[in-house]
Amino acid sequence: MPMPPLTPASGPRPLRIPGVFTALGILLASTACSVGNTDEGGTAADTVRIALPEEPPTLEPCDASLTATGRVTRSNITEALTERVPKTGALEPALATGWERTSEDTWTFTMREGVTFHDGTAFDAEAAAFSIDRTVDSDIGCNVDGYIFGDSELTAEAVDDTTLKVTTAEPDPILPLRLSFIEIVPTDTDTQDKVREPVGTGPYKIKKWNQGVDLTLQRYDGYWGDEPAYTTARYVWRSESSIRAAMVSQNEADIAVGLTPQDSAGDSAVEYPNNETSYMRMDAGKEPLDDIRVRRAINYAIDKEGLVASVFSGLGEPAGQIVPEGVTGHNDKIEPWPYDPEKAKELIDEARADDVPVDTTITIIGRNGIYPKASEATEVVQRSLIDAGLSVEVKMLDVNAWMEYLLRPFPSDIGPTLLQAQHGNQAGDAAFTMEQIYGSEGAQSSYGTDKLDSMIDKAENAQDEKRQQAFADALAYQNDEVVRDAVLAHMTGVMAISPEVSYSPNSATNDELRLRAMQPAE
Template identity: 70%
Template structure:
C-alpha cells in the first residue's frame, strides 16, 4: 500500500506585545480573501481520501465535487454534477450528468471522467479511504453510456448507491491511477493556487465554474496546532474562521457551538492479548468515567455515548446507553481474567492523535488513569496525523503490541452502512477485529431498505455493543467554531469534516 507520507510542519506563532501576530498567517491577504485557520495541515489533497477530516474540509465541494451531495441540514441527497438518477434494474443505476461543466484545466467534464473517477476510487490499487469507508467489499462497475449518461452496476442490489457515490469526487481521466495526487484538478468553485508546505494553502476562485460564483475571490488556509493561537487569530483579525476550538481557548463572543456529528471512541486490538479476552474489553469500558470526561476535559461539549452513530443516522438505537462507570466491576473482570491466565500485565499502548479534538492528550491521560486504576498496564503515545493514520488504516503496523486507538467518527451520510462495514466488519478498512456473526448482521442490514434497514442496523449495533465489544465509545461531540465579525457562516453537523466556502459570506 502506498501512502502519502508528507511531513506535517506547523509554522510557529510569534506573540508580540500589544497583540497576537502569527508568522506567515497571510494577514495582509486582502478583503476579498477568506482566511481560515485549521488545527492541522492536510497530509494530501487526494480527492479519494476526502472522507478523512483533514483532507475533506479543504477538498470537498471546494476543489472537487461529486455527482450528488447530501445536505447536512435536511439529510436529502441533492444534484451536483449529476442532474438526476434512476434505477433501471435491481443492480443498475443511470445518472444524467450536468452539461457545461469544465475542470480547472479547461477540459470538459463528461461521462468518461465520471466512470474513470469511480474506477480510480474503487479499483486502482491506491486503496483510497473512500473505498473502504463507503463501499466496503461492494462490486461496482461504471461506464459511460454516452457523453452525458453514466451507468453504474453493482454485484448485488444496493438501495443507497447514489448516496455512496456522493463520496466519490470527480477528477479528469488523466489523473494518476498509481498513487495519490497532492494537488488535484477538480470542477469546484475554487482551484489550487499555491501550497507552501507547512505555511499556507491558497485557493483561487475558478472563473469557469458552472454554478454560482462564491463571494470570495480566494481562500487562504493556515494551520496552528494550539487552539488558543487559532482563537487569538480571530480576535486579532488575522483569520476569519477557526475550527476545532475548546471553551478554554478564549474565542469569547466569536465562538459558535454546533452539533458536529462526531463520536469519539477508542478502537481496541481485540485480536491481541489481553484485549482478546471479552472480560478485559468490558473492563476497559467500565473503567472509563465518561460523565467526568465530558464534564471536565470536554467542558460539556458532548454527551456520553454507547454507540458509534448519533441520533438522526439510520440504525441509531435509542436503547443503547453509555457504559456506566464502575471501577468495582472493572477490577473484578480483570481479576477473573488474570486468574484464568490472561496476561493482563501486558503493556497496552493508547495511540492518540494530536489535534483530533480539543484537549486530545488530556482526554487520553484521563482514560489511562482509569485503566491503570482497574489493573491494566497502559501507556499513552500521542502522534501527529501522518503517523497516526498508519494505525487507522489497514495494513496496520506489524510490530505494534496491543493498542487502543484514539479515534473519532462522523457519519455525514446519515446511514449506518457508512459506519458498520468499514469500522466493524472483519475486512473493514479501519477495523482491527470482526466476527462472522456481526458480519452477517451487517450484510443483512445493507441489503434492506426503509424501516427494515433501520431495525437491522440497530440490531447489529446492539450485538456489537453487547457481544463483541470491540470499542470503548466515549461521547457524541459538539464543536466550536470561531467567526470574525466580517464574515457570516452557519455551521452544520458536517462543518467539522467539510466546509463549503460558497456558504461563507461577508457580514451585512
C-alpha cells in the same frame, strides 16, 4: 427512491465565553505567525483566512472522507455527482442533474452539461466513470473505497457524454448516496498513485501549497455554479486551539475550527452540532485485549460523564454507540456503559487469575488535534485503566503517523493498542459505519466476527424498516458480544467566526468546510 433522512440539526448558536485574554493567551497569540493575506491572495476584503488544527496530509480526492483532507477538498476543489443537505439528509444534484433506478442492480445518472475542470477539459460521463473506477477499483488504497463501499463491486459505464450507468453486483438501494462521496477528477489523473494536489470542477483551484506553512486556493473563474464571494482562501494550521482562537480575535484569521470553551474566543465563538462520536478502538486480536473481560473492564473503567464535563467542557454527551441518533440503524436501546471502577477491577482480576497477561503494556495511540484537548482525553483514559489494574502508556502522534494505525494494513511492530478515534456519519445511514469499522476486513477495523459480518451484510441489503432494524440488531450484538470499542461521547463543535464574515456551520462543517457558503458580513 428517497434517501434515509438525518434528524434536522439545530442551528449554530453563540457560545458566550469571556472575551478577555489571559496573560498566557496573549503570549500564545503573539507567537502565532501572521496570516496577513496581502502577499498570497489579495486584500482582506477578497480573501477568507482559515486556521485549522493540522495541515492536510494530502488533498487526494479519494481520501476526502478523512476529516483533515475533506474539510479542504470536498465541495471546494472537487465535487461529486450528488450532494447531501446536512439538515435533512436529502440528496441534491451536483455534477449529476438527475438519477433513477432502472433495474434492481442498475442506476442511471444524467450529467450536468457545460462543466469544465480547472485545467480546461470538459466534464462528461467518461470522467465520472473514470473517477468511480479509480476510487473503488484500483490499488491505490482510497479511504472512500473502504469507508463507503467496503467489499461492494460496481461497474461504471459512460453510455454517452451525458449518461452514466452504474451497475452493482448486489442491489444497492442507497447508491446515489454512496456516490456523493466520490469526488470527480479528469481522466488523466494518476491511477497508480494518489495525487497530492488534485484538479477538480469545484469553485476553487489550488494556487500554492507551501508545505508546513500555508495553503492558498484561488477562485476558479470557469466554475459552472454561482460565483463564491471570496477570490481566495488561505489556510494555516496551528496545533494549539487557544492560538487559533486568538488569531480570530486579533484579526489574524477569519475562521478557526476545533476550539474549546476555554480558548477565549469571546463573542466570535459559535457552538454547533458536528456529528462526530469519539471512541477508543481496541486491538482485540492481541493479548490481553483478546479477552472480552478486559474489553468490558475498559468500558466500565472510563467515567464518560466526567470526561464530557471536564475535558470536553460539557460540549457533548456520553455515548454507547458510534451511530448517532437520526442515522438509519441507530439503536435507541443502547445506553452508555455505566461507570463502575470496582466492576472493572473485578474483571481484570478474573482475567489475571485465568493467566491472561493483563500486565502487558497497552499503548494508547492518540492524535494531536483530533478534537480539542485530545491529549488530556488520552490521559484521563490512561489513568482510569491503570486504576483498574492494567499497564497503559500514551503515544501522541500527528495526523500522518496516526493514519498508519487508522487504516489497514496496521503496523505490526507494536503490541496491543487503543486508538483514539472519531467517527462522523453525516450521510445518514449505518452502512457508512458498520462494515468499515466493525467488519472483519473493514478498512478501519481491527477486529470482527463471522456473525457480525453476516448481520452487517444482511442490513446492507435490506430496505426501509427492515434496514433500520437489521443495523440496530448488529449494533446491539457488537455492544453485547463483541465489545470492540470504548465509545466515549457524541461531540459538539466550537468554532470562531470573525464579525467580518457571514457563515453558519452545520453538522457537515467538520468534514467539509464549504467556502461558497462564506461571504463578507453586511
